Amino acid sequence: MAGGPVPARHERLSVRALLGIEVVCDAFERELRAGRSPDWRAYLARGDGTNREALRAELVALDLTYRREHRTPAGARPEPAAEHGAGPPFTILRELGRGGMGVVYLALDPRLGRHVALKLLREGGVAAPDHVRRFLAEAQAVARMPHPNIVSVFEVGESGGVPFLVLEFVTGGTLAQWAAGRAVPPLQAAVLVEQVARAAHYAHEKGIVHRDIKPQNVLLALDGPEGPVVPKLTDFGLAKLLDSGTEETPTGAVLGTPAYMAPEQVRPDVGAIGPRTDVYALGATLYALLTGGPPFRAATPLATVAQVVADPPVPPRKTRPELPADLEAVCLKCLEKDPARRYATAEELAADLARFRTGRPTRARPVGWTGSAWRTVRRKRRAVATALGAALAAGAAFAVAWSVAPGPVAPGSPDKRADLLRDLDKGEPVELIGDGGEPHWYRWRGMASTLGRSQFGGPSVVFQTTKTTGLELVPDPRRDRYRVTAELRHLTLSSEADEHRKEVGVGRVGLFLAAQSDDCPDGTRFDRYLLLWYTDFLTQRGRPDQRRFACEDRLLAYRKNGPQSDQTIFVEFLFDAWYKVPPNGVGFPSPWRRIVADVSPGGVRVSFESQTGADDPWTVLSQWTVRKEDLRKARSGHENNPKAKTDYPEVVRRLATWSPRMPIGIVASNSAVEVRRVAIEPQPAGGDNAH
Template sequence: MLDRVQQQLEPILDRQGRLWRAGRRPAVAELLERSPLRHDTDAQLDLIYNEIVLREDLGEVPTFEEYVAQFPHLREELALQFEVHGAMATDAAETPRLTDATRPDLEPPFGDELPDVPGYEVVEVLGRGGMGVVYKARDRRLRRPVALKMFDPGRTPSPREVLRFRAEAAAIARLRHPNVVQIYEIGDHRGLPFLALELADRGTLAHRLQRLPYPPRPAAELVAALARAADHVHANGIVHRDLKPANILFAADTPKLTDFGLAKLLVEDPDAARDATRTGEPVGTPRYMAPEQTTGRHELTGPATDVYALGTILYECLTGQVPFVAASVVETVEKIRFAEPVPPRRFQKVTRNLETICLKCLEKQPERRYATAAALADDLDRYLRGEPIAARPVGAAERAVRWTRRYPTRAALIGTAAAILVAAGVGWKIREGRERERIAEVRASVESLVRDGQDALARREDVLAESRFQQALVAVQGEPALADYRTGVAGWLNHSRQLLHREQWKQRVPPREFDDLRDEAVAQSVLLDRLGRAPIPTAREAVAIALDRTLPGDPAWQPPREQLAILDADLIALADGPAAALARLDPVPTGSRLGHLRRAAYLDELGRHDAATAEREQAAALPPNDADEHFHDGLARLRRGDAAGASTAFEAVLDAEPEHFAARLCQAVCVLKLGRPGEAKVGLTACVAQRPRFAWCYLLRAECHRQLAAADAARKDIRAGLDLRPAEALRLAFLAANGQGGPK
């Protein structure tokens, strides 16, 4: 899914390409002149890279020196970009240059109207790609719908693009498989080739992944079908080399591989069109490339390259994100080459077997992946049948070997030191010291990464900040000795991700302001026993304020409105009993299991057991939402004084949704009530990182400091909290509660 910066940059890149192909040569500064990205380093680098490729297409040889002269502040970044581009362009050396003898006779492009292609009735535009356009059409002779793929009528294609188009046609013509888009005809129109293809008009996998990740089983079924199709492609002597969600179409619910423009023949066919691609040009997507593709080692590109891409697709289906992505193409390539993917189970509930299959596809060395795409499909089928899989997870010893390969100098020093110490007879003491030093080194690294992330946030470099916090989280998750860092780092990571998507966040339903108001109501509802029963009206007023920010009757607002109504009913039940609570819920449309279960509980208290049974039957027919149900169970237990039971419930919420702010806040309240202020302080510090302007984070952390005899820190947090919420009622209530001592 594209982030905010990429969404703003893509139209500028498109305009740059159109202008260069039309004979104009716009400068990067000109293209960014009125853009909010004019000071964005990554945007400048992407436009420079695109300009380099466009100039190479015109036969020019751009140099590092000329670009450093124009952009002296980007010297280091340009040096790395030219180095990576040079390595990736090695593949292009095998592509023959087109001479005048091989250059097709191109007629001028026709206008923007729908083309008149003999034998076809063109209906509408289905989509546009990097160099072409796809139309929905009807074959007049065979009376069937087709997709016509042709060059964009608004520009004249380069000869190399024509060569690539013909190579795609030659590749697809070899294939007959239910999960590969079929080719019906290869024709010519106005001197340019076109393809008549099977129509698959139910969108792409990329569009489907914009909504939600796939559940594990449907994801495995999807990738198994794609792997069977890829195996058929390989059996016909072709490697796709550009498998990604955007190149997977759906006909009804059947996935179809498409876009063979970067395909490579495993055995050269003298009669086929030559490979006209350059790995370094912006036609593929770097984050879906296998490590061997990024190095330019053409001889290593084979079926294992497509297996890697299938693993990337499976990873994205399961987690909603690709394994490796960074602030720039160069950093992404570095991650693909050298970093290990974060296990999918840290993002989503995924079984160990499915995670093992996914990570085997993503091995750096091609020979360590599945030998064939069919072997991958077979293992996915075993998983789906509940049978033992063939792949095996990487063990601790193998992880150590990989660490050694990645840091050979450090590993050699550690090994040499260990040998000397053992020989000296004092190895165990020194090893203990070395381990402390190593942990201290990792701790220092984590703290440095967090500081870098915080500095990046201050500079509004949200992508870089998210990357640094992600690295820090991976580091602490691998070190039990740093467990006390996990919650805080996770909070910063969540905070950076929210900032990264702030434009989408502003437009989402519900907006961020609503979250703060809703969580204010939650906080007041669980702190009743600290502030006395009198604040029930105050807590209900907080619920009413949050409800005022919603839109009655709008389906998008129904879930949050129902949750607030349940919270309000629980407060009414505390003051006036179950009948009044049930009356509060009666006019509220119920669309969740939780709503029916709450009604059933109140009906049982009133002795109306038949009606309660009917509510539970309706609840059973709805999909479960374990996180919401655990959360409200935790709230109820906390209000009853069962802090231990509530803590267990909130832990279950955080297991399912690690970024659930209200659950983390309530979990800290539970731990504080259980007499563990140090642990509560860690959780509340993570809450501060997530919501730095949420007053209760500071006020509750002040109580932790007070119990830990840190008076100065307590006073500082109290001032911070009361400055954020200076309301007199809140000030007096909290100070009065503080005077009563610790939590009850």
């Protein structure tokens, strides 16, 4: 290690810490070069304890590298790197599975009292040298990659000439067992594959290509008793070291699983094996989750390989027409025969899946008529060239229309508005967004957006905005006392920058009441809201396990020109509450939240609630009451606000009233939101339900 570059995984360590690791590793390496078999655990104890994981990774990597490079000839019994007496000190409980080279057992480690996965070579002490090399290559690969979506290696050793790995035991079985040949909801599939893609990208950054990603090599762990399912990539037995000058695979050998192999794994002339090879396998895994089976599956492995090389995959929407077109486009981009046409990195794939997950357009676009025709031209160029030339102009408009997904929900007409008001006049509960998943009537307030049908398999609607946007659902509640109930979830989980604003998705979503508007001669439009909104993703410094729910009176200006098209003129905080989330944040997808507001002339009583599962009861996270006096003070207490006083005094005065008979709807700021139900229910007269 002396004199070498600082490993990328330790770039954030201090110089003192790096020097301490280097001193210990140099001593360990001297023992190895002297022909002895030092126990790396003893050297781990020489560290100061503050950078234990970094030191452990370096010692294990040194141990494995030396043993791979200096392995004794086949038939000889090498000296073990760690003494385990007659065998590893584990109690084997049952077999978990078998692969081409190894067998994995559930075992108990009595030293730490924990369950582990113990992996042994199937051939035992007579294993072929190339199998031993590949077995040790897996250990070396995983030992260098501490990542939440990669199964951890706890220990590497040999006993009686038999190499073994001690791995993290993951309780949920494999992704293949969980899916069980069924087609899973599209959002769930996207979320799982996104996380595996990020793990694969992490491995690629360490110079390692997996070469055998498939549902059978993804384990599922539960992140806490109520946390999300966490996929973990495992079985790096066929991994290729990109920076290695040697190749473990004999020339002409084909390694991998035919149904999930990329064409270049079969035909080297297609392209070199690299990160895009794993991108293909990730796409094949996504395909299997969306359709219930891999993209290619013939009667024999040889016939499957022939399909992989020559045939296009059947688009997933052919078998599941309800699948979102954007997600199909992502999947098919991964499965391109030409590696250059796939995502350049697994991180690019993960980012596109995040766009889908958060309701944003993906970079991969759905293939319309012209795209399909061009693929046919590439396969049968002479037979269709003339037909394509004649049809391109006619097909262009259709191809553009095909790329729009999900289909937009049309705004309400004047007739629908009149129908809604008649229903409200009856004094009965009205589902503003109900079982059908579409609004009874709506219009936009502030910055307009596009309301789409949910991509996530449920009867709900979605919209997104990089500004502040209101989805008005009721122009007039038609009474002074009522209850509004909204069920929604904050969708945008990433903070990826776009051309509008950085940190997209860390804004807020919720319910608005008492909306008012005013237009100025210069074209500026003002909107004032009573906002009951929250964020599942924006944390306050020092509070990583808490999120904020607030009630605000806010005045916004929307200008036709200028750097800020939506500007907050002032905001009055009426209450501010914090609620708990798991230490590592909310799961994927984020939980459904319910906002219940009892509105009357006396004020508003608010309940903010959460639901873990579809059939679980609602749990109250926060309750608050805003009285009439507070609302009046908020709406008229800005006479001393310099901006309001000098620039917009007339606007502030015109929008100073509070009344229950004002528009109601859903609001989002710098976020995407999914809404599955909004209802308004009249309350009996007499008494103020806000008290």
